[in-house]
Amino acid sequence: MAKVKITFWRVILAILMVAGAYATYIRFFKGLGASTNLSDAFPWGLWIGFDVMCGVMLAAGGFTLTAAVYLFNLKKFKPIVRPTVLTAFMGYLLVCVGLFFDVGRGLVLWHPLVMWNPRSVMFEVAWCVTLYTTVLSLEFAGVLFERFKLDAALRVQKAIIIPLVILGVVLSTLHQSSLGSLYLILPNKLHPFWYTPILPVLFFLSAICVGLAMTIFESSMSAKHFGKQLELPLIQGLGRTLLVMLSIFTVVRFEDLFHRDALRLLSHGGWETGLFIVEILMACIIPIGLLLIPKVRENPKGLYLAAVICLLGFVTNRLNVAVTGLESSAGQHYFPKWSEIAVTLAIIAAGFWIFALAVKYLPIFSHEPIRAAKAQEEELIAPREVELWNAQP
């Protein structure tokens, strides 16, 4: 059974890679016009709206979890630091690949590093992507050092991990929020459901929600495919935190809509209203409703369901800001060409594949963290842990 399954996924992977390779050929040898449905009226599409906007958002577990474990000292979450940092690292590498496809002159993508324009949000984004990808690679390097027994390097990495984590959290805060700031320049173009001066704040808060939801989602996925999952109390803790963060996000979102008097537009109808309602239901109302029920938030399947709905809701949010919210002012609809979809799917498939390889060959779920999670009693009687235990007031 297991063999058939693997073969099935390998076939899917191969198909996606072939389609992606052909689309890549069209993109780089025929140009953006031949490979995308982008136009002067609609210059950003799927690659920016999904690959970059959603890719960065879905990588948010990295900074959320490293902050929780290393800075807030919530040690119980340590077992999931590595998988979430790996996800974030994969996410950012794929964002870089997506950007390379999207920009017209990928070979000079490094220009913002030497040709500065600090007035530009895109300049900030470029620096954040570069620096945070570097930080993530250093955070992740510990896994490689451990695997290949490079003790000296591992010691250095451990010595600088706190400054690294702080830098990572600061860069993520800037990057997540700046993706929202990108759209501040469009007060007359972006639909009022989504255009707000607090876009950067909303992007940051939703990134934290997504970081938590992604961690719950990943834990369930790794339980299914790698037979490794988190202790239930940990996922429940994540679920409770998600409930609080979603509530905060929802309050801020509605306060803003209310103060800008944007809710009156609901009566205008139209497909923007439909998308707005779908987004609010999936990102806010349904997950909060589900998580408020004790039976749901104490049960792994219930948590998984709430997390998935929430993730889809925030993907809808990002696509509304980046694509659909701009269609009215652009005066035309945009739907990606097959080659845009093929590239995106190939990038995602490559991400899953690399993740699976990393889990197979590197100490991602195994080793000290998983032991710490599984054998809490063992931990408590270990000498150092006794000290920690006693340290609690």
Next chain:
Amino acid sequence: MSKSILYDATLCIGCKACEGACAEHHGLPYNDAIAAETKQSDHKYTVVLTKDDKFMRRLCMNCQDPTCASVCPVGAFRKNALGPVTYDGSKCIGCRYCLQACPFSVPKYEWSKTWPLVRKCDMCADRVTNGQPTSCAEICPTGATKFGERDDLIAEAKDRIAKGEGKYVNHIYGVEEVGGTSVLLLSSVPFETFGYKTDISKEALPMYTSRVLEKLPDVVLLAVVSLGGIWWLRNRKEEVAAAEGHAVPNKA
């Protein structure tokens, strides 16, 4: 000192000589087929639009505080002190934020090329720098497109509206729009007729992002200190305990 173009639609006869002169000056092809195109594109920087017996030009507004210059991550766009907004293609990475951000949707992209550039009217920056008028203003047979000092042209436009006995819409498009532009428009029909938005921000758009960006250094400093502080508060006891080799509560 700042130059401008004043386009008075009531004087325009729709001969499209400006389109041809623009194409010639920028080394672009121009023929009957291109003359019939009614959209600005990577090979047509200005168009003369026709509706019934009314005309209107579209070209880069060459904003006083250009949005394209503020959003470009590599600073490829520059506002020339004389008025033109120029573009340096050798810097461009092709992110197309300028296309997205321009309030007038002016910059166009070379979608069919594999090493594409952004294309737009640059108010004939080379000519203007040499003290010449723009090629469109120079060729205009009726004076509908006029080149001169911005302040003089605004005064003249006001004068024309005042003496026009209701011929004009009482508005000079470009004096206040997005903080002012180096292209000024007069029309006898509402500007919306030809796609010019009048509900557009009166404030220069770069302000919308600079309000956020200028807070960045403060946010970074505050975040570093706060996060470092949280780490110290939450982990310090353990560090001390580990270093001294005994449990913390003994000291408490």
